[in-house]
Amino acid sequence: EKSRSKSKSRYKNVECHYCHKTGHIQRNCFMWKKENKGKKVNLVSNESMWIVDSGATLHVTPRxxxxxxxxxxxxxxxxxxxxxxxxxxxxxxxxx
Incomplete structure (x- = not known):
């Protein structure tokens, strides 16, 4: 409970980029979570495999x-x- 109250005070004056209400960030936004439920990012486990996305502005690699x-x-x-x-x-x- 102590960490929860700490986190509430941490975002007291912060505005959510999604719903524009104060007190939380987008990652913790109830509205964002509700509307994005079930949407996941696909991850590739093979480091040498590339997924070419013609809609991407850039691609990244750690190699x-x-x-x-x-x-x-x-x-x-x-x-x-x-x-x-x-x-x-x-x-x-x-x-x-």
Missing amino acids: KEFFTSYTSGDFGVLKMGNDGVSKVIGVGDVCL
Whole structure:
């Protein structure tokens, strides 16, 4: 119960990006959970397998050896489909 009250006070003045009410974030939003029930992200367990999505703005890989050209740097962060965030440390071309 202590952690629950801590989490409530943590988001007291935060506005949900989904329903625009204060007191919670989208991940904990009752309305978002209700409307997205049963919708899941597909994950690939084979690290060398690629799923080409022509509607995607970009593709990502943790495997530097897949790149045919590569530029290291700090390119910000990328929000993933599971709401996780990954730091982008390089960009380049991959031959599929």
